[in-house]
Amino acid sequence: MKLRHLLFFLLLLNVNKIFSQAVIIKGTVSDRKSDLKLSGVTVRIGEQATRTNSNGNFELNVSLKTVNEKGINFSHVGYVSVNLLYQAEHFYKVILDENSTSLREVVVGVSGEDIIKKAIKKIPENYPDKATAIKGILRIQKWRNQSQYFKSDAVIQAHVPAYTSNEKTTVTVLSNQLDTLYDETLKYIRNISSYNLVRFADIAHNEDVIKKLLRKRKYDYRLVGKQFYNNHKVFVINSVLLDSNEKYRKLEATLYIDTASYAFVSANLIYYDIPKFGPFIGRKELAQRVVYEKIGKKWYLAEAHSKSIGTYKEEEPHSVVDFIRTELDTGEVKKAAYKDIVQNMDDIFLINKPTSSLGLDKNEKLFREAELAGKVEMTPMVKLDTIRKNNLAAKENYKKPFGRKVYDYIRGDNMRVQYGASKLPMETNSNIYSIPESINYGLTLGADYRFYKSMFVGFKSASNFWNKKKISLSTFALHLSNEFILNREARNITLTPYAGFQRNYIKFEKAEVKYNAFNYGLRASYDLTRTRALFISSDFNTASGVSTLNTLTVKQARHAFGLGIVIKR
Structure with a gap:
């Protein structure tokens, strides 16, 4: 019993050590011009801060996790702030520059820009x-x-x-x-x-x-x-970038670059206020x-x-x-x-x-x-x-609403959405004026929903591009389909045969004609990623006949094809 209590006590000590492990950050801060020690300099690590004493020395007891994550910031009225990264058992010797000299580099003959460019140039080396x-x-x-x-x-x-x-x-x-x-x-x-x-x-x-x-x-x-970092002498470069492209409001960077090889030794990048983008x-x-x-x-x-x-x-x-x-x-x-x-x-x-x-x-x-x-x-x-x-x-007492059930269903790889372009199963002609071939082409939107294993039920809608003649051609189909996945060890190649009911619509100068038909076809897709794939499709329908709408003649075609992208959810 005593042994069990002892082990439990030791375990608590170990857990407490993990969560409360602290390190002592020590160092001194001085003025670059006069080399005099600076008192009252704020040394901040996350939410904790202290000030240097009359001899320019500081000491701060902080969480190891926090200092690793946040680094160390030094600031003083009339001086340019400095950000440094944490390194174990290191005595920091920090030199601050007056604000009036902030636009001049602190090492004669070399600039931060020169060092960065050289570091990038020497990446292959x-x-x-x-x-x-x-x-x-x-x-x-x-x-x-x-x-x-x-x-x-x-x-x-x-x-x-x-x-x-x-x-x-x-x-x-x-x-x-x-x-x-x-x-x-x-x-x-x-x-x-x-x-x-x-x-x-x-x-x-x-x-x-x-x-x-x-x-x-x-x-x-x-x-x-x-500074010295992990036994390497490094240039310390601080940077703040305000983004004009509005991908973020501000980027703060602290870069440590080896003085001998000009290699990136460490870097800390912090982006602020990144706006919502798409999903x-x-x-x-x-x-x-x-x-x-x-x-x-x-x-x-x-x-x-x-x-x-x-x-x-x-x-x-x-x-x-x-x-x-x-x-x-x-x-x-x-x-x-x-x-x-x-x-x-x-x-x-x-x-x-x-x-x-x-x-x-x-x-x-x-x-x-x-x-x-x-x-x-x-x-x-x-x-x-x-x-x-x-x-x-x-x-407690939570009942999943219908909307949430739909949401969970969609995210479970149960939906295929197709966006693309297609040749519609119709051919237009006129004895009065010339009709471009492009009128018979348009955009396609479709979606399939899994209902059992590899079987799906779905729809596909297509409509021709806008044109000055205001000739409207469109199709709408409901179908069943089945996925056959090839090449599972690499990028999937998926063959999806489908069959169902299709209706073709033709509108011109307030006249309208509809055709009902049986529709069947095959879609082949190749994965770009696990959630995106390119597809081509070829389908046939049983619609036949020729319609005349005022000066326009439309013949039903048996074949249509399309291409685009499939989004898997």
């Missing part, structure tokens, strides 16, 4: 020139409305193409352990992309970030000095941090972190993702099979690859070590208890 495989642990945590929680502790492998290549990094989930409290009373939000953190955070391999860096003007970069909810803040490690003559991604605070109605959906590399393969690596690659629109709630008990023990050890090092976030038990209580309260 500093980073692998052949494909590598990175294996590591990745934790995803999401919580919403204090009643929904999702966690995935995963082991992933990333195939990182040569940094001279335009090819994208791909990720596969080798195993994961899920912990979910799902709140059905909340409207469903599609959760995507989190497993692909390595791809997005790797700024040296991310064209979008590189373009942003190159787009900035000369004095958008402030070289605030040099993506808006975000109040998106922070991404990456750390590289030099092995031999090349630099390899070692860590990647992301934190997102969304904006959705009265809620603030939070998402935290942490990746720590555990293995590196620089040999002849092969790409994963297409079916195993995590795609950007894949729903993370549906990715479930349980591991063996032996592998689970090994993975748990890796995660515990990362938690103790402050590199992987662990949600406090108090917050989880609150979420559990709210989750139970939300489920």
